[in-house]
Amino acid sequence: MFITFEGIDGCGKSTQARMLAQTLREAGHDVVLTREPGGSPGAEEIRELLLRGDPDRWSAETEILLFTAARRDHLERVIAPALAAGRVVVCDRFADSTRVYQGLSRGDLRGLVDQLHALMIGREPDLTFIIDMDPETALARARERGGGEARFEDFGADLQRRMRAGFLALAREFSGRCRVLDGSRAPQEVAREAAALALAALPAAEAGR
Numbered sequence: 001m002f003i004t005f006e007g008i009d010g011c012g013k014s015t016q017a018r019m020l021a022q023t024l025r026e027a028g029h030d031v032v033l034t035r036e037p038g039g040s041p042g043a044e045e046i047r048e049l050l051l052r053g054d055p056d057r058w059s060a061e062t063e064i065l066l067f068t069a070a071r072r073d074h075l076e077r078v079i080a081p082a083l084a085a086g087r088v089v090v091c092d093r094f095a096d097s098t099r100v101y102q103g104l105s106r107g108d109l110r111g112l113v114d115q116l117h118a119l120m121i122g123r124e125p126d127l128t129f130i131i132d133m134d135p136e137t138a139l140a141r142a143r144e145r146g147g148g149e150a151r152f153e154d155f156g157a158d159l160q161r162r163m164r165a166g167f168l169a170l171a172r173e174f175s176g177r178c179r180v181l182d183g184s185r186a187p188q189e190v191a192r193e194a195a196a197l198a199l200a201a202l203p204a205a206e207a208g209r
């Protein structure tokens, strides 16, 4: 089963991905916890190209190609082999991030993102948690955490508001696999809800194999 976490910067999805992986392991599942951009050695190198340096370093189109190249490597080398071996993959961000960030941030490029996804990735998660949260709070959290990877966080609160709306629209578009979690609650509470939903979905996914 392939599970992803999505949401705006600072929404707490990395923490939630970690907590869910832990809970699923405790329940006896063989879990691979991974992230994007990155998740494989090649994709981690592409991550450096994407998240460091001048924010205008890449055109919107080049950026989509780089995220997709990183995703293809990650899928080929980490995600697909793990799923084929019957493991559960928990991934911090996947294609929905490209749909929202690259699809919305610099004009309407969603069509291009989708075409490239169909051509090069062609895989959707079985279950996606979208952590919904007020961008002001999320941005403050992301800034507090610091680090050099401020590229997208620097876009500011207004863009993050559009991203939030974008993620909620995706949740409606892919309502079969997406579950929206209220990220303003205590992390433990969010984690409990995510774990209950994932554990309920897992037997069906395993029976279907």
Ligand code: TYD
Binding pocket: 008, 009, 010, 014, 036, 037, 051, 067, 092, 093, 094, 095, 097, 098, 099, 101, 102, 142, 151, 152, 153
């Ligand atoms: P991430 O490491 O998840 O940062 P955070 O933990 O702060 O949420 O992602 C880094 C940045 O990359 C984040 O601002 C979102 C952006 N991003 C895209 O723009 N497109 C993508 O396809 C992905 C996977 C991430």
